[in-house]
Amino acid sequence: xxxxxxxxxxxxxxxxxxxxxxxxxxxxxxxxxxxxxxxxxxxxxxxxxxxxxxxxxxxxxxxxxxxxxxxxxxxxxxxxxxxxxxxxxxxxxxxxxxxxxxxxxxxxxxxxxxxxxxxxxxxxxxxxxxxxxxxxxxxxxxxxxxxxxxxxxxxxxxxxxxxxxxxxxxxxxxxxxxxxxxxxxxxxxxxxxxxxxxxxxxxxxxxx
Amino acid sequence: xxxxxxxxxxxxxxxxxxxxxxxxxxxxxxxxxxxxxxxxxxxxxxxxxxxxxxxxxxxxxxxxxxxxxxxxxxxxxxxxx
Ligand SMILES: [Zn+2]
Numbered sequence: 001x002x003x004x005x006x007x008x009x010x011x012x013x014x015x016x017x018x019x020x021x022x023x024x025x026x027x028x029x030x031x032x033x034x035x036x037x038x039x040x041x042x043x044x045x046x047x048x049x050x051x052x053x054x055x056x057x058x059x060x061x062x063x064x065x066x067x068x069x070x071x072x073x074x075x076x077x078x079x080x081x082x083x084x085x086x087x088x089x090x091x092x093x094x095x096x097x098x099x100x101x102x103x104x105x106x107x108x109x110x111x112x113x114x115x116x117x118x119x120x121x122x123x124x125x126x127x128x129x130x131x132x133x134x135x136x137x138x139x140x141x142x143x144x145x146x147x148x149x150x151x152x153x154x155x156x157x158x159x160x161x162x163x164x165x166x167x168x169x170x171x172x173x174x175x176x177x178x179x180x181x182x183x184x185x186x187x188x189x190x191x192x193x194x195x196x197x198x199x200x201x202x203x204x205x206x207x208x
Numbered sequence: 209x210x211x212x213x214x215x216x217x218x219x220x221x222x223x224x225x226x227x228x229x230x231x232x233x234x235x236x237x238x239x240x241x242x243x244x245x246x247x248x249x250x251x252x253x254x255x256x257x258x259x260x261x262x263x264x265x266x267x268x269x270x271x272x273x274x275x276x277x278x279x280x281x282x283x284x285x286x287x288x289x
Contacts, residue, residue: 067282
C-alpha cells in the first residue's frame with residue numbers, strides 16, 4: 001500500500017511570493033490565491049456543514065477574513081492550511097448556530113464507540129463502482145458521511161479527501177497529532193462499517 | 209499481536225509510518241486473521257472510494273459566482289479601510 005501522505009516540501013512554496021505581494025497591496029496576487037483554493041475551501045465547508053448555501057457563504061467569508069487578516073499570517077504554516085483553518089472554524093460556528101447536531105466542537109463527540117469496533121467482515125466484491133452507477137454511488141457516499149459526527153467528518157475530509165498531511169490536519173484543527181490519528185481511525189472505521197451495508201459481498205440465499 | 213493491537217496500528221500502517229518490527233508483526237497477524245484482512249482491505253477501499261468520487265462537485269458556474277462574490281467583498285473591504 002503506498003503511503004497516504006502528501007510529500008514534504010523542501011523548496012519554498014510558490015504561495016510565499018504571492019502572499020508577500022498580496023500583503024503589499026497587489027490585488028492580482030491575492031486573486032490568484034483565491035483562484036487556487038476557492039474550490040478546496042468550498043468542498044471543505046460543504047463536507048463539514050453538509051449544506052450548500054452555508055458552504056457558499058463560508059467560502060466568501062473565509063477569503064474575506066483572510067484578506068483582512070493577511071498581515072497576521074506569519075508563514076509558519078502553509079497559506080492553504082491557514083485558509084482551511086479559517087474555513088473549519090467558520091463551518092463549525094455555522095453548525096453550532098444551526099444546531100442541527102448536538103455536538104459541534106472538535107473536542108466533543110469523541111466518546112462514540114459506535115462503528116469503531118469492526119463487526120462486518122465481508123469483502124467488497126465486486127467493487128462499489130461495479131455495483132452502482134455514478135449517481136447512486138454519490139448518494140450512498142453523501143448519506144454515509146453525513147451520518148458521522150462533525151468532528152470525525154472534519155478529520156476525514158481534511159486528511160483523506162483533501163489529502164492534507166496528519167500534521168497539517170492537526171494545525172488546521174488545533175488538535176495534537178495523536179488526537180488527529182485517533183479521530184481519523186474512528187472516522188475511517190465508522191465509514192467502513194456503514195458502507196459495508198451497501199458494498200459487502202452477499203452470499204447467495206442470505207438476506208442483505 | 210491481537211486484533212485490537214492490529215487496529216491501533218492501522219493508521220500508521222496506511223501512512224507508511226510504522227517501524228519494521230511492528231510491520232512484521234502486522235503482516236504476521238494479517239496472515240493469520242481473515243477478519244483483520246477484510247477490515248484492512250475495506251478500510252482502504254473506503255478511503256479510495258471517497259477520493260475517487262468527488263461527491264460535492266463545484267461547477268464552473270458556481271465557481272465563477274463564488275469568485276466574483278469573493279473579489280467584490282474584498283474590494284469593498286479595501287475601500288472602507
Ligand atoms: Zn485480527
